[in-house]
Amino acid sequence: MKVSHLFTVALLTAACGGDPAPDRSTYEASEPAATPAATTGEAAEPFSPAPDPAEKGPQISSAPSAPLVTPEARAKGVNPHAAILADFKERVDAYMKVRKDAIKDAPPLKETSDVTKIKAAQDGMAAQIRAARPNAKQGDVLTPEIAAQFRRLLSPELKGDDGRDAKEILKDDAPSAASIPFKVNAKYPDGAPVPTVPANLLINLPTLPEPLQFKIIGKHLILLDEDADVIVDYTLNVIR
Amino acid sequence: MRRLLTVFVLIAGLPFSIAGQELRVPNKPDSVKFAVIGDAGTGSSAQKGIAKEMATWRTRFPFTFVVMAGDNMYGGERPRDFQKKFEIPYKPLLDANVKFYAALGNHDDAALQRNYKPFNMNGERFYTFKPKDGVRFFALDSNYVDKTQLEWLDKQLAASGSEWKIMFFHHPLYSSGETHGSAELQRDLLEPLFVKHGVNLVLTGHEHFYERLKPQKGIQYFIIGNSAKLRKGDLSKSGLTLFGTDREYSFMLMEISGDELFFQTINERGQTIDTGSVRRVGKVEPAPGRTTQPVVPQARPTPAQPGPRQPESKSTPSK
Numbered sequence: 011m012k013v014s015h016l017f018t019v020a021l022l023t024a025a026c027g028g029d030p031a032p033d034r035s036t037y038e039a040s041e042p043a044a045t046p047a048a049t050t051g052e053a054a055e056p057f058s059p060a061p062d063p064a065e066k067g068p069q070i071s072s073a074p075s076a077p078l079v080t081p082e083a084r085a086k087g088v089n090p091h092a093a094i095l096a097d098f099k100e101r102v103d104a105y106m107k108v109r110k111d112a113i114k115d116a117p118p119l120k121e122t123s124d125v126t127k128i129k130a131a132q133d134g135m136a137a138q139i140r141a142a143r144p145n146a147k148q149g150d151v152l153t154p155e156i157a158a159q160f161r162r163l164l165s166p167e168l169k170g171d172d173g174r175d176a177k178e179i180l181k182d183d184a185p186s187a188a189s190i191p192f193k194v195n196a197k198y199p200d201g202a203p204v205p206t207v208p209a210n211l212l213i214n215l216p217t218l219p220e221p222l223q224f225k226i227i228g229k230h231l232i233l234l235d236e237d238a239d240v241i242v243d244y245t246l247n248v249i250r
Numbered sequence: 251m252r253r254l255l256t257v258f259v260l261i262a263g264l265p266f267s268i269a270g271q272e273l274r275v276p277n278k279p280d281s282v283k284f285a286v287i288g289d290a291g292t293g294s295s296a297q298k299g300i301a302k303e304m305a306t307w308r309t310r311f312p313f314t315f316v317v318m319a320g321d322n323m324y325g326g327e328r329p330r331d332f333q334k335k336f337e338i339p340y341k342p343l344l345d346a347n348v349k350f351y352a353a354l355g356n357h358d359d360a361a362l363q364r365n366y367k368p369f370n371m372n373g374e375r376f377y378t379f380k381p382k383d384g385v386r387f388f389a390l391d392s393n394y395v396d397k398t399q400l401e402w403l404d405k406q407l408a409a410s411g412s413e414w415k416i417m418f419f420h421h422p423l424y425s426s427g428e429t430h431g432s433a434e435l436q437r438d439l440l441e442p443l444f445v446k447h448g449v450n451l452v453l454t455g456h457e458h459f460y461e462r463l464k465p466q467k468g469i470q471y472f473i474i475g476n477s478a479k480l481r482k483g484d485l486s487k488s489g490l491t492l493f494g495t496d497r498e499y500s501f502m503l504m505e506i507s508g509d510e511l512f513f514q515t516i517n518e519r520g521q522t523i524d525t526g527s528v529r530r531v532g533k534v535e536p537a538p539g540r541t542t543q544p545v546v547p548q549a550r551p552t553p554a555q556p557g558p559r560q561p562e563s564k565s566t567p568s569k
Contacts, residue, residue: 125329
C-alpha cells in the first residue's frame with residue numbers, strides 16, 4: 011500500500027463528505043444513511059437491453075450526461091476532480107432516495123431460516139426498484155466524466171507489483187464478462203461468483219453507502235445494489 | 251500368508267490409529283470450545299464425511315459453535331442448496347443447538363447468506379460476537395475491504411480491550427499456496443489494524459488445503475480451506491509453513507482456556523493431523539509494529555504420539 015493511498019482516501023473523504031461508518035456494535039443492525047434529496051439522473055430512453063460487451067467488444071461508456079463542472083464553477087476555482095466526485099455522491103444519494111421510497115412497501119429483507127422468504131424479499135425489492143426507475147440507463151450514475159475520473163484514480167494502482175496482484179485477483183474465480191448482463195436494472199445472475207474487489211482499487215474509489223458495492227468484472231465496473239442483486243449502473247473498460 | 255501379514259500390519263498400526271483419534275485438547279469445563287471449517291459448502295461426500303466426524307468428535311469435545319471461513323455455498327444458492335450444502339450435512343450439530351457463524355467467501359451470495367439465520371450474521375457482512383467474557387470474534391468480509399469496514403474494525407478492536415481477538419474471514423493474508431498465495435492487498439490494509447490492536451489469531455480459507463503458519467508479527471494464522479475441497483499439490487511449503495497438507499480434508503477443534511488456545515486438526519477419517527497450542531503473552535505495552543498480546547507457539551507432540559508431520563521447508567524461515 012502506498013502513501014499516496016492516504017492522500018487519495020483523504021481527497022475522497024473530503025470530496026464525498028462520506029457519512030461516518032455505522033457504529034455496528036455486536037449485532038447492531040445498521041440502516042442505510044438517510045440522504046438528502048437530489049436530482050435523479052436525466053430520464054430519457056425507455057429500458058432496453060444493453061449490448062453484450064462480450065459480443066461487441068469493449069466500449070467506453072458514452073451515455074450523455076450534463077456537464078458537472080460548469081464554467082462558472084471552474085471560474086470560481088472549484089477543484090474539478092473534487093467536483094466530479096461530489097457529483098457522483100449526489101447521484102448515489104439520489105439513487106438511495108429513490109430506492110428508499112421504492113422499497114418502503116416491499117417485504118423487508120430480514121433474517122430468517124427460510125431461504126424462500128429471503129429470495130422473495132430480494133425479488134420484491136428488486137421489482138420495486140426497477141419499477142421506480144424504469145427509464146434508468148447506462149451513465150445515469152456513472153457518467154462519462156465520473157468513469158474517466160475513476161480510471162484516473164485506479165490507473166496508478168494497476169501498475170507495479172500491486173497492480174499485478176490486483177489483476178490476478180480480478181481473474182481469480184471471477185465470472186467471465188460474457189456471463190454477466192451489462193444492463194441497467196438487470197439481475198446479477200444467481201450462482202455466479204462474486205469477484206473480490208482488489209483492496210487497493212477499492213480504497214481509491216469513493217465509499218458507497220450500504221448496500222451499494224462496486225464490482226469489477228473483467229475490465230468493467232458495475233455498481234451493484236447487493237441486497238436486491240440489481241445492477242444500478244455500469245461502465246466499461248475501467249481497468250486498462 | 252498375505253492375510254497373516256495384513257493382520258500383523260493392522261495390529262501393529264492399531265496403537266497409532268487409536269492415538270490419532272485421541273482428544274488432544276484439554277477439554278476443561280469452563281473453556282471456550284469451538285470448531286472451524288472453511289470452503290465447506292459443496293454438498294459433496296467430502297463435506298458429509300467431515301461433518302460426520304465433527305458430530306462424532308463433539309461427543310467427546312462438546313464445542314458449542316462453529317466458525318465458517320467463507321465459501322459456505324458453492325454454485326447455486328436455491329433453498330434446496332442450503333439444505334444439501336448446509337442443513338443436511340450438519341443436521342446432528344444443528345439439532346444439538348450448535349451455532350454456526352459464517353464469514354463471506356467469494357462464492358457466497360452476500361445478501362442471501364447474511365440474512366440466513368443459521369449463519370448468525372444478523373444481516374451484516376462483517377460483525378463481531380463474544381461467546382464468553384474475555385474472548386471476541388470478528389467476522390470480516392475480505393471480498394470487499396472498504397473504508398466503512400476498516401473504520402468499523404478499528405473502532406471495534408479498540409473497544410475490545412484485553413480480550414482474545416480472533417478474526418475469521420476468507421482470504422488468507424499469508425499463504426504458501428501456488429494458486430492464490432498471500433492476499434497481500436488485503437494484508438496491506440488489515441494487518442496494521444491487527445498489529446495495532448493486538449489480534450491474536452486469524453482463521454481463513456480460500457486455499458483448498460490446511461496450513462498452520464509461523465506467527466507473523468505476533469499473530470497466529472491458520473488456513474483451513476479444505477473442509478470439502480482439495481487442491482492437491484497446491485501447497486508449496488515455504489518458510490511461512492509450520493505444518494500443512496493438501497492431501498486430506500480437515501476441520502479444527504479449538505479451545506481457549508485462560509491465555510492459551512489449544513487446537514487439534516482432524517481429517518475425514520477422524521485422524522488427528524496436527525495439534526498444538528498458542529499462548530498469548532500477558533499485557534505488553536503497545537509499540538509500533540508490535541502486537542500488544544503476541545502469541546507464541548507452544549505444545550509439540552511427544553514422539554510416542556502421532557502429531558504434526560513437519561514440513562520440508564523450501565526457504566528460510568521468516569522472522
